[in-house]
Amino acid sequence: MGNFLAGKVIAVTGAGRGIGRAVALACAAEGAKVVVNDYGVSIEGGEPTSEIAASVVKEIEAADGEAVAVADDVSTMEGGQRIIDTALTRYGRIDGVVCVAGILRERMLFNMSEEEWDPVIATHLKGTFTVFRAASAVMRKQGSGTLIGFTSGNHQGSVAQANYSSAKGGIISLVRSAALGLNKYGVTANCVAPVARTRMSANVPMELKEIGEPEDVAALVVYLLSERAREEKITGQVYTVAGPKIAVWAQPRELRSAYADGAWTPEKIADFLPGTVGTDPMPMLAQLEAMAAAAAAKERPNA
Numbered sequence: 235m236g237n238f239l240a241g242k243v244i245a246v247t248g249a250g251r252g253i254g255r256a257v258a259l260a261c262a263a264e265g266a267k268v269v270v271n272d273y274g275v276s277i278e279g280g281e282p283t284s285e286i287a288a289s290v291v292k293e294i295e296a297a298d299g300e301a302v303a304v305a306d307d308v309s310t311m312e313g314g315q316r317i318i319d320t321a322l323t324r325y326g327r328i329d330g331v332v333c334v335a336g337i338l339r340e341r342m343l344f345n346m347s348e349e350e351w352d353p354v355i356a357t358h359l360k361g362t363f364t365v366f367r368a369a370s371a372v373m374r375k376q377g378s379g380t381l382i383g384f385t386s387g388n389h390q391g392s393v394a395q396a397n398y399s400s401a402k403g404g405i406i407s408l409v410r411s412a413a414l415g416l417n418k419y420g421v422t423a424n425c426v427a428p429v430a431r432t433r434m435s436a437n438v439p440m441e442l443k444e445i446g447e448p449e450d451v452a453a454l455v456v457y458l459l460s461e462r463a464r465e466e467k468i469t470g471q472v473y474t475v476a477g478p479k480i481a482v483w484a485q486p487r488e489l490r491s492a493y494a495d496g497a498w499t500p501e502k503i504a505d506f507l508p509g510t511v512g513t514d515p516m517p518m519l520a521q522l523e524a525m526a527a528a529a530a531a532k533e534r535p536n537a
């Protein structure tokens with residue numbers, strides 16, 4: 235056992251499988267007491283079972299760690315509150331929360347139903363809010379704590395997962411808001427964008443060039459939860475971890491600006507904007523266009 239998180243109490247949502255499970259096991263192995271939350275659902279969010287969370291608690295206990303299971307749905311306020319209340323009643327404090335729980339309902343935007351949109355936003359975005367909300371109220375009084383949200387490279391946009399991409403973009407803004415609002419209380423907030431082999435990544439239609447294991451992601455999360463990261467005042471950041479690679483994402487900022495001489499009119503903007511303010515090319519759109527061009531070239535008969 236390591237001692238990176240000795241004495242800390244950490245709650246992990248979606249901790250029954252994949253990345254969340256690896257995070258929960260790593261936190262326990264580094265000395266933390268762990269609240270293992272998982273609703274135990276299918277990849278689309280159906281057929282809940284409490285066995286999934288309970289089995290990870292058994293794994294932690296078998297390795298001489300301490301853990302407690304909460305099989306609630308994070309998309310409810312009661313679920314988020316119960317995770318934090320369980321930490322407090324069982325272990326007396328909450329030092330870190332890691333919101334990993336997620337589902338997928340893939341569909342092109344023009345075909346997407348409300349039943350495909352709402353639960354994805356509810357699980358990812360609201361499910362991060364419910365836990366951050368309950369945890370931050372305690373951490374504010376403690377004067378310390380760490381919040382970790384899970385986003386995806388997909389926050390840049392997605393062809394057939396507008397629901398998931400929107401939720402993941404929202405989580406980044408939620409994390410930055412938490413970093414700003416809780417800074418004076420000694421609470422940090424960061425986001426992780428993983429790429430790791432799980433049942434969820436097995437569902438991605440395109441080949442992932444850079445991918446690793448859930449344990450790679452867990453190592454980064456343990457670091458972000460530790461005093462080592464808190465001493466460096468790491469907050470408001472988004473990190474990708476994909477096997478051997480860790481990358482930091484840029485903060486959003488204005489790229490170029492222009493000022494009107496007098497009031498703007500559509501005519502003035504039409505003359506001015508393309509050549510001055512211009513655009514910022516979308517890397518993912520360029521990638522899509524390159525893929526389409528390569529596919530078209532393959533289809534063309536040899537000259």
Ligand SMILES: NC(=O)c1ccc[n+]([C@@H]2O[C@H](COP(=O)([O-])OP(=O)(O)OC[C@H]3O[C@@H](n4cnc5c(N)ncnc54)[C@H](O)[C@@H]3O)[C@@H](O)[C@H]2O)c1
Nearest residue numbers: 248251252253273274275308335336386429430432434435
């Ligand atoms: N695997 C990747 O490469 C990858 C890439 C980008 C982002 N992510 C994100 O990382 C996180 C973990 O993904 P994973 O690949 O380990 O997925 P996974 O499907 O293996 O695990 C997700 C877990 O969340 C649980 N869950 C779902 N809805 C819940 C709810 N309402 N309340 C509580 N628990 C719930 C599920 O039961 C499941 O055990 C997700 O947020 C995902 O969007 C993963």
